[in-house]
Amino acid sequence: xxxxxxxxxxxxxxxxxxxxxxxxxxxxxxxxxxxxxxxxxxxxxxxxxxxxxxxxxxxxxxxxxxxxxxxxxxxxxxxxxxxxxxxxxxxxxxxxxxxxxxxxxxxxxxxxxxxxxxxxxxxxxxxxxxxxxxxxxxxxxxxxxxxxxxxxxxxxxxxxxxxxxxxxxxxxxxxxxxxxxxxxxxxxxxxxxxxxxxxxxxxxxxxxxxxxxxxxxxxxxxxxxxxxxxxxxxxxxxxxxxxxxxxxxxxxxxxxxxxxxxxxxxxxxxxxxxxxxxxxxxxxxxxxxxxxxxxxxxxxxxxxxxxxxxxxxxxxxxxxxxxxxxxxxxxxxxxxxxxxxxxxxxxxxxxxxxxxxxxxxxxxxxxxxxxxxxxxxxxxxxxxxxxxxxxxxxxxxxxxxxxxxxxxxxxxxxxxxxxxxxxxxxxxxxxxxxxxxxxxxxxxxxxxxxxxxxxxxxxxxxxxxxxxxxxxxxxxxxxxxxxxxxxxxxxxxxxxxxxxxxxxxxxxxxxxxxxxxxxxxxxxxxxxxxxxxx
Numbered sequence: 001x002x003x004x005x006x007x008x009x010x011x012x013x014x015x016x017x018x019x020x021x022x023x024x025x026x027x028x029x030x031x032x033x034x035x036x037x038x039x040x041x042x043x044x045x046x047x048x049x050x051x052x053x054x055x056x057x058x059x060x061x062x063x064x065x066x067x068x069x070x071x072x073x074x075x076x077x078x079x080x081x082x083x084x085x086x087x088x089x090x091x092x093x094x095x096x097x098x099x100x101x102x103x104x105x106x107x108x109x110x111x112x113x114x115x116x117x118x119x120x121x122x123x124x125x126x127x128x129x130x131x132x133x134x135x136x137x138x139x140x141x142x143x144x145x146x147x148x149x150x151x152x153x154x155x156x157x158x159x160x161x162x163x164x165x166x167x168x169x170x171x172x173x174x175x176x177x178x179x180x181x182x183x184x185x186x187x188x189x190x191x192x193x194x195x196x197x198x199x200x201x202x203x204x205x206x207x208x209x210x211x212x213x214x215x216x217x218x219x220x221x222x223x224x225x226x227x228x229x230x231x232x233x234x235x236x237x238x239x240x241x242x243x244x245x246x247x248x249x250x251x252x253x254x255x256x257x258x259x260x261x262x263x264x265x266x267x268x269x270x271x272x273x274x275x276x277x278x279x280x281x282x283x284x285x286x287x288x289x290x291x292x293x294x295x296x297x298x299x300x301x302x303x304x305x306x307x308x309x310x311x312x313x314x315x316x317x318x319x320x321x322x323x324x325x326x327x328x329x330x331x332x333x334x335x336x337x338x339x340x341x342x343x344x345x346x347x348x349x350x351x352x353x354x355x356x357x358x359x360x361x362x363x364x365x366x367x368x369x370x371x372x373x374x375x376x377x378x379x380x381x382x383x384x385x386x387x388x389x390x391x392x393x394x395x396x397x398x399x400x401x402x403x404x405x406x407x408x409x410x411x412x413x414x415x416x417x418x419x420x421x422x423x424x425x426x427x428x429x430x431x432x433x434x435x436x437x438x439x440x441x442x443x444x445x446x447x448x449x450x451x452x453x454x455x456x457x458x459x460x461x462x463x464x465x466x467x468x469x470x471x472x473x474x475x476x477x478x479x480x481x482x483x484x485x486x487x488x489x490x491x492x493x494x495x496x497x498x499x500x501x502x503x504x505x506x507x508x509x510x511x512x513x514x515x516x517x518x519x520x521x522x523x524x525x526x527x528x529x530x531x532x533x534x
Contacts, residue, residue, distance in 0.1 A: 103151035248273035260308030278304035367429030386448035474508035
């Protein structure tokens with residue numbers, strides 16, 4: 001049975017648990033649940049440590065930590081003792097017990113989200129949000145069981161969404177929408193995983209039924225050959241055999257769905273199986289095939305192929321050696337799966353996690369990750385580096401006077417101007433609202449100041465369309481250069497301080513330290529702007 005293959009020693013008859021589909025769900029849950037326990041424990045420890053110095057009452061925090069430990073202990077007990085359960089315990093019973101325990105853990109994380117209502121500072125609140133996001137993202141590994149996913153996600157994310165909805169700030173309401181969208185995406189992943197698992201198990205059952213029906217009519221010598229051929233023809237994966245030189249000597253019909261080539265194409269050209277591998281992955285596959293001649297694959301080998309129509313596609317292969325009657329290696333049998341749907345979902349999630357939805361630039365978190373790498377390289381190789389902070393002048397007044405659509409046009413206009421002027425190696429990100437940051441690797445201060453000045457002038461000379469007459473906007477810029485033994489946070493803080501210098505001295509300027517590097521010429525401003533601050 002599925003659970004027995006896990007090494008748990010669990011006896012789970014198919015009739016008691018609802019068949020192969022529930023067995024497969026149990027198998028996948030048991031594979032991931034122990035990792036989930038450590039996942040929860042680690043994030044809980046971080047949250048307790050951070051909130052210990054916040055306004056959250058200590059008894060409340062201690063009670064939450066104790067409840068979390070109790071919930072984790074109960075889940076561990078449920079898993080570690082399953083091998084001693086009698087056969088009469090149905091798989092469905094265990095699955096629903098798992099749903100109940102997951103709901104309890106989701107409620108605990110939802111209670112953690114309620115701590116933000118105590119008026120947490122930025123850092124503790126961010127830790128709580130990222131902890132809840134990390135926990136819920138980890139749950140996606142068990143997305144094939146949708147009741148489990150819903151029991152965990154709904155109570156965990158609802159307080160976080162409520163927190164942002166109760167804020168009057170439009171940006172916070174947008175954050176609430178992002179939380180709900182995030183939950184929907186995770187639940188959608190669960191839907192896809194459920195459909196895929198059900199399809200796989202149903203197909204396996206159909207193949208087994210087909211083989212069983214044939215076994216009653218075929219003699220022993222033909223039964224083995226025809227069973228193999230039928231399974232190969234209906235297999236969703238691309239099944240193939242290679243000789244020791246890497247030439248394909250047999251392939252299943254499903255190869256056409258994945259590669260666009262027919263089995264006859266591979267018969268006509270035995271080297272085609274290797275020729276269609278993406279050039280960047282060819283060495284990886286060649287080494288793996290040489291290793292697989294003697295040793296079975298320990299896991300999926302992911303690589304790209306070039307389809308007949310010229311488009312790339314990600315696949316995953318598992319290989320096993322083939323031996324002749326004397327025990328000598330004579331080739332490799334591979335099972336290759338299409339990863340296009342999975343890779344697309346991964347790309348979409350990565351894009352949501354690292355880019356700003358309005359401008360398409362890096363968001364704050366993604367920028368800080370990449371920028372820290374640049375700081376490390378600059379320090380190690382003694383290379384120059386410059387950071388600039390951009391802030392649209394009187395942006396609140398633009399929004400209040402002309403509407404948020406116009407404000408968005410201003411932000412997009414600034415983004416377009418900067419991205420067309422910088423190099424591919426430069427990092428540009430939206431830090432929040434109307435504030436942006438630009439990191440210029442291997443760039444001295446003087447050329448960085450010249451670039452910022454050119455951008456300032458371009459912004460000033462580029463009118464922005466409104467529902468009425470076009471308006472002119474301006475931008476203030478603060479610049480800081482890298483010096484040894486300084487952290488990224490210190491460099492950004494210096495650039496931000498220079499930005500305030502430019503603001504205090506009349507805006508529409510580039511400043512370095514306490515020095516304004518450009519004079520602010522006469523410029524057009526929306527009505528009432530002069531009375532506003534930053």
